[in-house]
Amino acid sequence: WPGSEVELEYRRPKYFKNYDHDFPYFERVDGVVNWLLLPYDQRPRFLTVYFDATDTYAHKYGPNSDSTNHSIRQLDEIAGYLIDELTRIEMLDSTNLIFVSDHGMTQIDKSKYIDVDALLPGEKYDLWGWGTYALIQPSKGDVERIYQKLKASEKNYRVYKRNEIPDFYHFSSNPFIPEIVVVTALGWEIGAASGRSGFEKWGSLGNHGYGKDELDMHGYFVAMGPSFKKNFRTGTLWNIDIYPLLCEIFDIPVRGGVDGKGERIRFVLKKY
Structure with missing residues (x-):
C-alpha cells in the first residue's frame, strides 16, 4: 500500500512490503493469500492491497478511453483471482472484502x-x-x-x-x-x-480533486462477507466513514478527532 515504507515504529503494521509501483498485480494478491495461510495466532486480521491501473490510465488517456476501460477489466480479473484464491484456501466465507476507490475522475484538456x-x-x-x-x-x-x-x-x-x-x-x-x-x-x-x-x-486527459458533490468525483464502495448485508444497494457513502466502519467490524474504539462517523455508514452491516 502506498505509504507502507514510512518509518514510524508506532504505526508500522506487523507484516508489510515497501510499496513497489511496478510489482505484478497477481503477485500482490499472492502475498495477501500467503499471509492468510500463516498459523492462526500469527495471521493478520486486517490486510490492504492497492492497484493503480485505473487511476494511471484515466489520468493519461481520460476516464472514458478504451485504455481506461481495459484497466477496469484488468482489475475486475484481479478481484476475481482474489476471490478464487480465498475460495481455494477455504476462507472466503469468513472474510470481509471491501473494494473501494478514493476518488473519481473527469475529462480535462490543455485549453482549460x-x-x-x-x-x-x-x-x-x-x-x-x-x-x-x-x-x-x-x-x-x-x-x-x-x-x-x-x-x-x-x-x-x-x-x-x-x-x-x-x-x-x-x-x-x-x-x-x-x-x-x-x-x-x-x-x-x-x-x-x-x-x-x-x-x-x-x-493528462483526466484529473480529480474537484468538488466532492460532482458525480464525476464519486468513487465506488463494494463490500461482501459475513459482516455485510447481501444484495443491498445504497446511495452515496462518505469514504471518510470507512475507518469507523472498520472499527465497528473489529469491535475497537474509533480514534478521537477524526471526521468520519459510523452512524452514516453502519447501516450496510448485517446486524442493523
Missing part, C-alpha cells in the same frame, strides 16, 4: 487552464497550487483589491476569502491557509503563467 497572472497583471502575491485550486497570499494591504479583481473575472472558478470558505470544505480555521482560495469548476486547472507549460507537457 486559468492563468492567475493574466487575471492579476502588476499585482504582487505569493501563489501556491497548480491543478484544481490555488492558494493566494497578497502583499499586505492588497487582499481586498486582489480579491475584487478575481471576483470580477469569476468564470470557471470560485474565489473565497479565507473566512468565507464554505463550511463543507473544512478548510478555513488553520492560520497557515492564505487569505484567498480559488477553486476551479469541473474539468478546469489553475496556476501561474509559468505553470501552463508544465500542465501542457504533462499531457
Whole structure:
C-alpha cells in the first residue's frame, strides 16, 4: 500500500512490503493469500492491497478511453483471482472484502487552464497550487483589491476569502491557509503563467480533486462477507466513514478527532 515504507515504529503494521509501483498485480494478491495461510495466532486480521491501473490510465488517456476501460477489466480479473484464491484456501466465507476507490475522475484538456497572472497583471502575491485550486497570499494591504479583481473575472472558478470558505470544505480555521482560495469548476486547472507549460507537457486527459458533490468525483464502495448485508444497494457513502466502519467490524474504539462517523455508514452491516 502506498505509504507502507514510512518509518514510524508506532504505526508500522506487523507484516508489510515497501510499496513497489511496478510489482505484478497477481503477485500482490499472492502475498495477501500467503499471509492468510500463516498459523492462526500469527495471521493478520486486517490486510490492504492497492492497484493503480485505473487511476494511471484515466489520468493519461481520460476516464472514458478504451485504455481506461481495459484497466477496469484488468482489475475486475484481479478481484476475481482474489476471490478464487480465498475460495481455494477455504476462507472466503469468513472474510470481509471491501473494494473501494478514493476518488473519481473527469475529462480535462490543455485549453482549460486559468492563468492567475493574466487575471492579476502588476499585482504582487505569493501563489501556491497548480491543478484544481490555488492558494493566494497578497502583499499586505492588497487582499481586498486582489480579491475584487478575481471576483470580477469569476468564470470557471470560485474565489473565497479565507473566512468565507464554505463550511463543507473544512478548510478555513488553520492560520497557515492564505487569505484567498480559488477553486476551479469541473474539468478546469489553475496556476501561474509559468505553470501552463508544465500542465501542457504533462499531457493528462483526466484529473480529480474537484468538488466532492460532482458525480464525476464519486468513487465506488463494494463490500461482501459475513459482516455485510447481501444484495443491498445504497446511495452515496462518505469514504471518510470507512475507518469507523472498520472499527465497528473489529469491535475497537474509533480514534478521537477524526471526521468520519459510523452512524452514516453502519447501516450496510448485517446486524442493523
